Amino acid sequence: MDAPGKKKLKVATTSLAGCFGCHMSFLDIDERLFTLLDYIEFDRSPLTDIKEVSPDCDLGIIEGGLCNAENVHVLREFRKNCKVLVAIGACAVNGGLPAQRNHLPLSTILEEVYHTSPGLANGLIPNDPELPLPLNKVHPIHEVVKIDYFLPGCPPSGDAIWKFLTDLLAGREPELGHGLMHYD
Amino acid sequence: MTQTFTLDGKAIPFADGQTIIQAALAAGVFIPHLCYHPEFKPHGSCKLCTVKVNGRQTASCTMRAAAGMQVESNTEEINAERRALTQMLFVEGNHFCPSCEKSGDCQLQATAYHLGMMSPHFDHFFPNRPVDASHPELLLDFNRCILCSLCVRASRDVDGKNVFALSGRGIKTHLIVNAKSGRLADTDIALGDKAVQVCPVGVILRKRTGFAVPIGERTYDKAPIAETVAQEGT
Ligand code: SF4
Ligand code: SF4
Ligand code: FES
Numbered sequence: 001m002d003a004p005g006k007k008k009l010k011v012a013t014t015s016l017a018g019c020f021g022c023h024m025s026f027l028d029i030d031e032r033l034f035t036l037l038d039y040i041e042f043d044r045s046p047l048t049d050i051k052e053v054s055p056d057c058d059l060g061i062i063e064g065g066l067c068n069a070e071n072v073h074v075l076r077e078f079r080k081n082c083k084v085l086v087a088i089g090a091c092a093v094n095g096g097l098p099a100q101r102n103h104l105p106l107s108t109i110l111e112e113v114y115h116t117s118p119g120l121a122n123g124l125i126p127n128d129p130e131l132p133l134p135l136n137k138v139h140p141i142h143e144v145v146k147i148d149y150f151l152p153g154c155p156p157s158g159d160a161i162w163k164f165l166t167d168l169l170a171g172r173e174p175e176l177g178h179g180l181m182h183y184d
Numbered sequence: 185m186t187q188t189f190t191l192d193g194k195a196i197p198f199a200d201g202q203t204i205i206q207a208a209l210a211a212g213v214f215i216p217h218l219c220y221h222p223e224f225k226p227h228g229s230c231k232l233c234t235v236k237v238n239g240r241q242t243a244s245c246t247m248r249a250a251a252g253m254q255v256e257s258n259t260e261e262i263n264a265e266r267r268a269l270t271q272m273l274f275v276e277g278n279h280f281c282p283s284c285e286k287s288g289d290c291q292l293q294a295t296a297y298h299l300g301m302m303s304p305h306f307d308h309f310f311p312n313r314p315v316d317a318s319h320p321e322l323l324l325d326f327n328r329c330i331l332c333s334l335c336v337r338a339s340r341d342v343d344g345k346n347v348f349a350l351s352g353r354g355i356k357t358h359l360i361v362n363a364k365s366g367r368l369a370d371t372d373i374a375l376g377d378k379a380v381q382v383c384p385v386g387v388i389l390r391k392r393t394g395f396a397v398p399i400g401e402r403t404y405d406k407a408p409i410a411e412t413v414a415q416e417g418t
Contacts, residue, residue: 087303090280090281090282093303093304094274094279094280094303094304094308095308095310096280096282097280097282097283099280099308099310100278100280100283102278102310103278103310103311103312103313137310139308140304140308142303142304142305143307143308147303149302150302150303151302152302152303154281154282175300178297178407178408179405181297181300183279183281183282183287183293183296184281184282184284184287184288184399
């Protein structure tokens with residue numbers, strides 16, 4: 001990377017239908033985070049607890065696919081406010097584990113989880129208006145907004161994330177190569 | 185004097201009757217492929233092995249080598265088309281590598297890495313393809329079938345059993361099991377059969393052995409597919 005310029009890049013991150021594993025893996029870049037902070041500042045992110053994306057974000061990093069209406073809303077907010085959007089991890093890239101429900105009707109899943117599963121209190125299907133409505137199918141994020149870069153992996157390793165970000169910050173086309181490129 | 189053709193500027197020797205891919209692999213030059221297997225008659229269906237011969241596209245697993253041919257393979261243009269084909273294979277099935285026993289040993293995945301496939305690009309079909317777990321020793325997970333027909337050819341030509349067949353046409357093509365019930369348990373397939381060994385992806389799986397070799401220590405974790413295949417000359 002070049003020497004730090006005057007203005008730090010604004011980076012926002014979020015986890016949609018993901019498990020936060022990609023964010024944990026991001027923290028696995030360990031002390032390199034300090035180097036990174038010479039170049040970037042965090043905007044909305046689970047790491048800052050800022051709730052809204054600033055309109056002048058340079059980079060948005062999205063973990064997780066879309067399993068409910070709120071995920072779609074947040075994704076659109078990121079697309080509106082970030083110059084460059086990155087899909088990080090298997091779930092953002094192809095729906096991942098949550099998308100393995102896609103061959104089952106949503107009603108069947110809700111029935112089974114809340115009514116017929118053994119060992120569960122015979123409860124109601126949650127219907128609080130505060131809860132975002134689930135989508136019929138889980139979708140990868142590129143099916144809804146334009147995504148500029150993809151970083152596959154479940155999760156991508158800290159080294160893969162580091163390579164990817166340093167390439168991007170240096171203005172290079174990110175390239176992972178053997179050992180860092182993984183779908184699993 | 186040995187006859188040669190030119191592949192990406194390199195002279196490749198060949199014997200009469202050899203296809204382009206056979207000669208290339210024998211010379212240690214990798215051409216991506218999924219439905220080609222050195223032990224079987226070519227099927228020519230996946231088109232991953234497409235090259236340009238004297239400027240025209242053709243499948244290198246079905247095209248015989250001829251002296252003086254000018255063949256292009258490892259070019260930006262052809263690799264982009266191979267990548268698009270690979271992306272289509274991913275979205276037509278259900279490929280969730282993190283939960284697939286074949287991950288790291290899978291030719292589709294390794295080929296996608298080789299081609300730098302960072303995303304599936306297209307919209308996913310998310311088809312409904314129930315698995316067949318009827319057999320006590322083997323699992324069939326149709327979600328990952330790429331219709332390469334290797335199991336069909338192996339069962340028919342080597343095992344002499346005809347356990348598998350491709351049925352339907354176009355996008356409806358799918359793998360079937362030749363039993364009245366349609367279940368693998370009702371065939372005479374056996375663990376030692378060639379058809380059990382040959383699937384390039386994670387469809388035909390031996391039960392209870394899936395993670396005997398841990399993720400991270402598998403075939404294509406050690407070396408990328410281009411090196412692995414070129415070394416073996418397959
Ligand atoms: S068959 Fe290969 S590409 Fe498909 S899910 Fe399994 S490892 Fe991934
Ligand atoms: S089961 Fe495997 S070997 Fe058979 S057609 Fe499908 S992908 Fe090919
Ligand atoms: S390997 Fe030639 S068409 Fe599949």
